[in-house]
Amino acid sequence: RPRTQLDTLGWAFVTVSSRAMRVGAEAGSGGALMPVLDMANHSASPNARVRQSAVSGDYQLQATRAIAAGEEVTISYGDLSNDDLFLNHGFFVDGFDEEGTAAEEEPAASAPQPANPHDVVQIWLGLPLLEAGAAKARELGLAGAEALPQSVAQAAAEPWRAAALQALGVPT
Known part of the structure; x- marks a missing residue:
């Protein structure tokens, strides 16, 4: 019997936590269940947002741009x-x-x-791997790759990096 109650509690927790929408922008502001509104899928480039009416206090789904007929309505989950x-x-x-x-x-x-x-994803690499990774990132044209060092010598030339390398006992 206790196992069934634990399973039920687990199901309820997962159901609520996966459907709850954050209310308010403040940290720790909590969440609320919003039937129908919670059916909007997430997008990094949403076409709608959930807002609270200043007059009624109701939550509303508001388009942020024109939405074509048949187009999915999306919001940002954050x-x-x-x-x-x-x-x-x-x-x-x-x-x-x-x-x-x-x-x-x-x-x-x-x-x-x-x-x-x-x-x-943050990955800590030794200097030879950093050099190889930076070269591959530039080859692929990844965003930010131009800021990566061309070589261990270039990485060491920057004062803060040189100090870090010296502290680690790495010859420059």
Whole structure:
């Protein structure tokens, strides 16, 4: 019997947490269940937003641009990484479309960008791997690659990097 109650509690928690919408912009402002409004899917480039009426206090779905007949209505669940989206909402924004561009963006002449602009992964690399990774990022034309060092020597030339390398005992 206790196992069934625990299962029920788990189901209820997951159901509510995956359907609740954040209310207010303040940290820790909590969430609310909003039937029908919670059916709008997430997009990094939404065409609608949920707002609270200053007059009635009701929550409303408001278009932020013209929405064509048959077009999906989307809102932003927030600036969330795929980890947060999966943990809290049960999905993640998939990588790139067939043309190599982000699934939600128009094809562009520039290098492909991730479909979720808030999905950031920090990877700590040793200097030889940093050099190789920077070269590959430039080769692929990834955003921000131009700011990466060309070589270990260039990385060491920047004062803060030189101090960090010296503290680690890495010859420059």
